[in-house]
Amino acid sequence: MPPDTRPESGFLVLADISGFTKFVTATEIEHGAEATGVLLADVIAALAPPLEIQELEGDAVFALGPDRAARSDAELIESFGRALVAFRRRQVEISLDESCRCRACAGVLALRLKLIVHHGSFVRQSVAGRSRVAGPDVILAHRLLKNDVEPATYVLFTGPAVQRIGIDPAATGMQPYTGAYAYFGEVDGFVVALDHNEILLGLRPLLGDLALDADPGPHNDLRPVVAA
Template structure:
């Protein structure tokens, strides 16, 4: 077991539970894997997949961080490719089966950085462990009143010098927030709403 400085990225499908309960298993077994595959294939900065977590992909990258702009562009690509595929699937299944609830799905992305993330080899997979992995997953449970957003932990932002952090991306601006989690304490983060990208 070894510890590394690690970038953690979790694209997570919003509305997954509602979609699964409202949709027959045959359709959901086609739609969700197709969307998760689109996210995985959109990876252009060398992120590695640790796990597929039902409605999310746990990506990680050890060592040196990518440039901030490159990281933001990667997340933007995750969003745009996800919604392109969602549109394709929505049209396909609404025509074939009269389904109209596929568009209720959305995407949120969590970015975090851990200085002591442990990785364990289990079969052909790398299992990530450590407090920072827990923090990244806890950040999925927050008070943001949006279904589509990019959330970046303060600890990750602190790894970049202020001069390279563009808080206004043209299609959205980073807003500051804070959450308090049991056994962890206060976690500061910034987030940007993604709805303008969908326009």
């Protein structure tokens, strides 16, 4: 087996903007694209490090957290909180910019960010000089973007992700989720459903003492939910 197709294991994370299609088709192309580009750039900066950005997929960021990487699971969870906070802060900043009252800037608050967190196997490939990852777990992570979870701002952890991190779903108030996906059957997971205006209040059981008006830097108080 060629070295670049050796199986690896790790986290497969997707940060996806809900409401993207409606937003870009109903707003000025220049400002709509600029607004979503800035939002995605902030999400990328929040996730990496500790995650490795694999690809920008239109309205989503696809990132990897290989098990062999030098990072803790606590750092991984903290990066999710930073991404959600960065997204929300930038939305507010754009909406309050009185120098432009176009439909894109005025309507940016309607967008939502959701995170899919799966743990599984993947292989790295080089296709036409471009690096990519492939495998059933990569497909499953992307399929999970299609679900009936409400509200629109949430973090969906699959069962394997919860087990790998060591989160106690009952202790953290996570909601069970089961979805049926072609070729995969029923997939179990757990959801942290978030009020868009009080993101970190909902995340506190998982993310420690982050506050929306605090510096979204490293925080380490994850002992209540992350196994030692």
